[in-house]
Amino acid sequence: MEDETQEEILAQFKEKRLGGWGLLQLTAGTGLAAYAVWAGILMPGFRRVPLKLQVPYIPASKRQVCNVMTLLKGRTGSLADLGSGDGRIVLEASQKGFSPAVGYELNPWLLRLARFHAWRTGHYGKVSYRREDLWKVNLSGYENITVFLAPSVLAPLQKKLLAELPEDAMIVAGRFPFPDWTACRIEGDGVDRAWAYHIQALRKHHRSSKDSKSAEQTS
Ligand SMILES: C[S@@+](CC[C@H](N)C(=O)[O-])C[C@H]1O[C@@H](n2cnc3c(N)ncnc32)[C@H](O)[C@@H]1O
Numbered sequence: 001m002e003d004e005t006q007e008e009i010l011a012q013f014k015e016k017r018l019g020g021w022g023l024l025q026l027t028a029g030t031g032l033a034a035y036a037v038w039a040g041i042l043m044p045g046f047r048r049v050p051l052k053l054q055v056p057y058i059p060a061s062k063r064q065v066c067n068v069m070t071l072l073k074g075r076t077g078s079l080a081d082l083g084s085g086d087g088r089i090v091l092e093a094s095q096k097g098f099s100p101a102v103g104y105e106l107n108p109w110l111l112r113l114a115r116f117h118a119w120r121t122g123h124y125g126k127v128s129y130r131r132e133d134l135w136k137v138n139l140s141g142y143e144n145i146t147v148f149l150a151p152s153v154l155a156p157l158q159k160k161l162l163a164e165l166p167e168d169a170m171i172v173a174g175r176f177p178f179p180d181w182t183a184c185r186i187e188g189d190g191v192d193r194a195w196a197y198h199i200q201a202l203r204k205h206h207r208s209s210k211d212s213k214s215a216e217q218t219s
């Protein structure tokens with residue numbers, strides 16, 4: 001009897017064709033599900049960040065982390081990872097002696113994961129992960145900055161870093177270089193590559209190109 005009912009239902013399904021309205025519902029449903037994953041898991045906490053500045057989570061590869069650390073060799077002091085994800089760069093930096101080692105991240109799931117990793121590796125209390133928008137953080141206290149962000153946000157970030165960082169600061173970018181800056185050192189290949197920049201050299205270059213532009217205009 002039950003088998004009969006199931007067969008009847010199956011037959012009814014087979015008879016039904018997906019019309020225009022059905023197709024529209026299916027598309028809307030799929031779109032809504034994709035949005036829910038995006039907003040709820042990948043990008044929660046980003047409501048106040050303008051769309052053009054939103055960067056999704058992609059973890060740095062082991063080789064990328066290693067290249068970033070190689071470029072920071074010989075340096076000490078404070079370090080901030082802007083968009084710290086699951087905290088892997090901050091944790092590695094803390095293990096290499098950077099203190100305070102701080103990660104700024106808006107995704108609460110990733111912050112929990114980062115804190116869990118810190119606790120699991122005995123680094124709880126030595127690192128800190130803050131739920132703050134990297135564009136609103138005052139970076140003037142950091143001697144070392146690491147970033148792995150989308151190329152589209154690196155141009156506006158250049159301005160912020162030039163305006164706020166102390167003179168002896170170093171910036172290391174993973175995967176994508178800053179568009180207008182010349183790196184003092186490069187480490188690794190392909191997607192694992194990392195670029196290092198000295199803020200002092202960048203400011204000097206920035207000033208001299210400004211001077212030559214104004215000299216051209218007056219002549
Ligand atoms: C490409 S992932 C890099 C994660 C990590 N730094 C790593 O190397 O594994 C970029 C991270 O930046 C975070 N992020 C993007 N925009 C941010 C913002 N305005 N403030 C704080 N975190 C942000 C994202 O949530 C994401 O976790």
